[in-house]
Structures are given as C-alpha cells and as structure tokens.
Amino acid sequence: MYSWPFEGKEEIARQLEASETAREAARAILRSELLTSLVWDPACGRGICAEAAKEAGYQVYASDVYNWGYGDNRGLDFLKRKHPPKIFAGREFSVFSNVPFSMACEFVRQSFALGARKLVLFQRQAWLEGGDRKDFWREFPYQRQYLCRKRVSCYWFHFSPQEREDKNSGTTAYSWYVFERGQNSTFQSDWIDFIESDYRPMQGIAHASFDIRVSEEKAFRKSIRKYLPELASGKEPALTGLQNVAAE
8 A cells, every 4th residue: 555655744744845757858968967976965845856966976965955755864954054964074075966946055055165166956947947046056057957847736735646647847947057165156057858768766755646557557466366267267358468467
C-alpha cells in the first residue's frame, strides 16, 4: 500500500513553500555544469537534487529546516547558520538546490557568507522580474542561466495526489541559475534538454503522480497473479488479457 508522505503536513508545506523539484531537471543540469566534489543541498525536501548529485558521483550533504524524511533530519535552519557543517572540514563546496522562491535571494547571500564556491539554484523564471530585486542582481549577478526547454511539473508538497494528477502538465517556466565566487558576470543564457533516462524513478523517492500510478499498477498486477490460479483455464479472451497484464 502506497503511503502518502505529506499527510497532515499541508500547512507547514505551504508556509515553507515546499515543492518537489522535477527530477529530469535536476539530472539534466549536471550534464552541463560541474560542481565541486562536495555538494550541499540546504533545502533538500525529499531529496531530488541531492539524489541527482549522488548519481553523478558527488559527495552530498543534505539538510532542511523541516524534516521531510531525507538527509540531516535535525531541522537546522540554513539561513541562521554561522558556519558550514564540521564534517566539511574546510573543503570547498557547492550549493545545489531548489530553495523557497521568496527566500532565494537570502539563500544566495547566506551561501556565499558560509563560503560556497559555486551555487546552482533552480527557480522560476519570474525570479528575474520585480524591481525589489534590482539591487540584489547588481550585488550578486549570476554567470549562467539554463532555461528548461520543456516545461516541468514541480508539485507543491501540499498538493494531494488528485491535485497532482489534475495539474500533471507544467505551465511555469523554470531555470537553473549559476553563481560562482570571484567571477565577473557575462549573463550567459542557454537551454537544457531532457533525455529519456532523466525521467526514471529515483531510489526511495516516489511521490509524484506518475510514481503513484506505477505503484498502483504493480499492486494490481500482483493481485492478478495471486488469484489467477483460481480462475478458469484461460480460454476466455478477458482472462487471457488478465494473464497478459500479470505477466508484464
């Protein structure tokens, strides 16, 4: 039985602007950008960015202000930290994350204050808009922007499975923004494309509607296989169809 991981957590999810990074986007950007060998995701949520970085061979430390069941679950507030984790032992690190939209500028400032060498952040295209961020962009110009050529679905954690199903097609433009310490900005823009393997499930992370359907289909096939011997010999077309489904 599939267990919905956000039951009873909808309000805290709204307050924290918690959303699920599209796994295809997290995997695709790592074909275009190299990170330091040590990577920190300070808003890890359920671990999409962190798992993508691990798949790419990086050493990853994941944390979040709320325990969503992944990474360092002590609920440490990244924006209040005075130092990087002791386990970093002075090593260079990159920040690779999908941080809350309303606090994205604060995450950039704090990342550099803590000594990050490089930042690769996933945000809505709207981050570039708004006069209230004009001074921020002057102080912290990004070096590169990668716009997702295909729209992606980044579900809010507080969305129910049915809401995710209803909103299964992405309508919002998202980009990766790359900041590097000591680099002068040239504001380069490019696109990232997804390949088939970018969409494959991540180990232990299964809460997008697609994954739920897969889970339900597997359970259905398992039930068919369990009760199939009790049915007739298989000469009826309907039964033959059930046998074919169970064998998949």
